[in-house]
Amino acid sequence: MPELPEVEVVRAGLEPAVRGARIVSVSVLDERALTRHRGDGIGFEAALTGRALRGAVRRGKFLWLPIAPSGGDGPSARAILGHLGMSGQLLLRAPGSPPERHERIRFELEHPDHGELAVVFADQRTFGSLAVDDLIPTSDSAAAGFGSIEPLVPGQVAHIARDPLDPAFDDDAFRQRLARKDSAIKRVLLDQTVVSGIGNIYADEALWAARIHPERLARDLPTPAVRRLLAEVRAVLEKALAEGGTSFDAQYVNVNGQAGYFAHSLNAYGRTGQPCPRCGRPIVRVSFTNRSSHYCPRCQSRRSVK
């Protein structure tokens, strides 16, 4: 389940491989991997073949590879936009390597320093997708995301909020947004237009660390609780990033196909019935908007939040 740390691991792995590389060929094997693309597979291949890439950028769970303009100079006008969904993988492979299981799209690249290589987009559940999208100015004129200094963001990502690790993330604006939200705090944490990069795993972990019940109304949280929550969100994301992300199965791996280790550090998510690491009371799991929420009923009281 790729959330911010997992996508950042992928971005960091792709960056040196794609920066300055030229796309020699593109093979769309399954057009379901282009649900975000306005056009068909043939058009996708034609739009990218022969073009050069400038790097890898991420905002929240979205990442994109800016495409150099045909002249080579000036700002990029378009990018390859990607979202991994639930089970998407971007893998670096040797040119002509055997097809991956669930391989959907393959790029053959020529890099001035690394030579020939392949970037493979594989996706078991086909919730992820790639697209060619136009870049537009960011609403706040700040750099679009991690890995870029340009204030240009794919149009499909313009509505996505900045993530808590982004230097341009506005803590006060986030707090004010929460104060107007008549929804459970966990639902708000999962709303990518409010704060991006957080999914079910890290929402549960951050709420556990901040001792906040997932069904507390966002607007009822006092300012100190919001500050504590933001601090714990950042701490959880940074720790997961340092450990290479969370892998429960083969659904999340880095660009080399390796799993992350953060699953060993989880305190609440997926630990139903196991003792809370803080107080020892069993972690409970409740159904929550077609999802699961895991929390400690003692540490995360529905009332006493300060």
Added chain:
DNA sequence: GGAATAACCTGGATGC
């Protein structure tokens, strides 16, 4: 306009 819900999808786990 804001909030809640359903649908998309595949494969592993579980129960019979």
Added chain:
DNA sequence: TGCATCCAGGTTATTC
């Protein structure tokens, strides 16, 4: 052993 059912969950369109 084989079949049916459930579950995982990010995003978005639809509904309320």
